[in-house]
Amino acid sequence: MSASTIRIENKKNFESELQFIEKICSLSKYELKIIDNDEDAAYFSRGSKTFNFEREAIFEQREKDENKISFILNNIVLVSKKFGNTSSSNNIKVDKYIDFKTTIELKEFHSEGFKTNSIFKAFFKVGLNEINTFHNEFETITHVRDEVEYFYDCLRIKIKETEYDVTQLKSNNEGYYIIESLQKQNYEEFSKGCFSIQQAIGFINCLMIGDEKFVFDGCGGFYYTNNIRPMIKGMYRPIITNPYSCLEIDRKTANILYKKHELTRVSLQNLSKLVHKIHMEPEFSIAILVILEATSTKSLLIIPSSFAVIIEQLSKHFSIEESGLERPINNKKLQEKIITELNIVIDDNSDSLTSDTILKLKRRLNEINKPFNKAHLTNNEKLTRPFEQIGIDLSLHDITIIEHRNDLLHGNILIKKDNIVRDESTTNLYLSYVSAKLFTLISKLIFKSVGYSGYVYNQSKYLEKYMAIETEEKYFEKI
Numbered sequence: 001m002s003a004s005t006i007r008i009e010n011k012k013n014f015e016s017e018l019q020f021i022e023k024i025c026s027l028s029k030y031e032l033k034i035i036d037n038d039e040d041a042a043y044f045s046r047g048s049k050t051f052n053f054e055r056e057a058i059f060e061q062r063e064k065d066e067n068k069i070s071f072i073l074n075n076i077v078l079v080s081k082k083f084g085n086t087s088s089s090n091n092i093k094v095d096k097y098i099d100f101k102t103t104i105e106l107k108e109f110h111s112e113g114f115k116t117n118s119i120f121k122a123f124f125k126v127g128l129n130e131i132n133t134f135h136n137e138f139e140t141i142t143h144v145r146d147e148v149e150y151f152y153d154c155l156r157i158k159i160k161e162t163e164y165d166v167t168q169l170k171s172n173n174e175g176y177y178i179i180e181s182l183q184k185q186n187y188e189e190f191s192k193g194c195f196s197i198q199q200a201i202g203f204i205n206c207l208m209i210g211d212e213k214f215v216f217d218g219c220g221g222f223y224y225t226n227n228i229r230p231m232i233k234g235m236y237r238p239i240i241t242n243p244y245s246c247l248e249i250d251r252k253t254a255n256i257l258y259k260k261h262e263l264t265r266v267s268l269q270n271l272s273k274l275v276h277k278i279h280m281e282p283e284f285s286i287a288i289l290v291i292l293e294a295t296s297t298k299s300l301l302i303i304p305s306s307f308a309v310i311i312e313q314l315s316k317h318f319s320i321e322e323s324g325l326e327r328p329i330n331n332k333k334l335q336e337k338i339i340t341e342l343n344i345v346i347d348d349n350s351d352s353l354t355s356d357t358i359l360k361l362k363r364r365l366n367e368i369n370k371p372f373n374k375a376h377l378t379n380n381e382k383l384t385r386p387f388e389q390i391g392i393d394l395s396l397h398d399i400t401i402i403e404h405r406n407d408l409l410h411g412n413i414l415i416k417k418d419n420i421v422r423d424e425s426t427t428n429l430y431l432s433y434v435s436a437k438l439f440t441l442i443s444k445l446i447f448k449s450v451g452y453s454g455y456v457y458n459q460s461k462y463l464e465k466y467m468a469i470e471t472e473e474k475y476f477e478k479i
Contacts, residue, residue, distance in 0.1 A: 035070035080109035114221035235295035248462035264454025273450035436460035
């Protein structure tokens with residue numbers, strides 16, 4: 001098993017930011033003051049993963065066109081320029097008055113003077129059950145909070161020349177992921193860095209944080225937005241170091257795996273390379289997002305087809321263009337030996353073959369080592385070539401599963417075969433198997449591309465016992 005944590009000097013203090021977030025999220029119809037308006041009453045309220053601004057007046061067209069609201073909340077001047085849903089209402093009471101009200105969803109707002117070039121901390125709310133330490137999947141670094149040293153809750157990631165720490169913690173019955181930039185940068189680049197980190201961690205631990213974020217600059221400024229992707233909970237974990245956490249692995253097998261101490265974590269260097277690849281290569285980022293979004297649906301009608309698209313996209317992305325002719329077998333004596341043995345196989349089965357068929361087969365054997373043009377591969381060869389180029393061995397069974405891409409991309413979503421009759425239960429089981437197998441192959445391709453050397457969890461292995469499939473594959477496969 002790879003090193004668990006790296007002990008470094010790394011003091012952190014999130015108390016002031018957490019207190020601010022907890023306070024602002026507890027507000028319900030809190031009265032505030034509108035800048036340059038002493039007449040209308042206004043209120044600030046927490047909604048579901050949003051904040052609402054309520055004003056006891058109807059907005060004039062001029063105010064709508066300005067698309068900006070400035071107000072004072074707890075002696076802090078806040079500015080919003082991005083709105084969500086807006087609603088207006090009135091309540092007419094006979095012989096009394098007309099009550100006007102406008103409610104605006106604030107998708108973004110920030111403190112006046114928020115620094116756009118600084119070090120930043122971004123806080124993402126998650127459920128308490130989502131705080132599970134990074135220990136099972138990642139190499140970690142230590143950090144100290146309130147004079148307590150934590151070993152398994154912090155990651156350090158590098159994108160270009162900027163370092164980021166990702167910390168998870170619990171505070172007053174709330175869970176948080178916190179992403180910090182350790183060097184100054186502009187806010188736009190920080191946001192892009194956060195998104196790349198969100199994708200990479202989400203791909204590995206099945207939780208891509210999102211929904212909303214609370215950002216603080218290095219001078220106490222604040223920025224809120226829910227104008228980001230929603231949280232995504234995936235389905236497959238490619239890296240597992242605790243075999244007992246996999247309920248599909250029987251206890252005896254888990255005991256053997258645990259005692260061997262061979263299962264590996266993703267190093268911080270490998271994680272940084274993965275984040276950097278997502279950050280710099282849009283096609284790669286899209287592939288990760290499609291994997292996460294498809295698996296979040298838990299739909300057997302969507303997942304296999306999505307994975308077929310991804311394996312084709314990644315194959316094109318990783319493929320190295322080659323030219324020239326290449327023979328499958330370079331050793332002439334080996335070529336002759338294989339042809340001789342195949343001729344014997346045909347002769348041994350001659351009772352079941354016509355003379356004409358035997359002749360055709362033997363003629364083809366003489367062409368078995370015919371050179372092929374590396375610049376003109378078949379579609380199936382194009383799908384498997386990147387695995388070969390990157391150093392991942394594929395079995396004949398792997399290739400058969402990859403070739404289901406043809407079925408899935410040509411509308412055969414249930415992967416029906418003319419000579420095989422399956423009921424609904426069997427079809428669903430096979431789709432589950434293909435999905436799990438494709439994810440395992442995709443994981444190998446992704447991790448190998450960032451230099452990872454270790455074990456990947458074989459998502460499909462446990463399904464073999466429910467099907468007429470028997471392979472020599474293991475629960476964990478080394479790349």
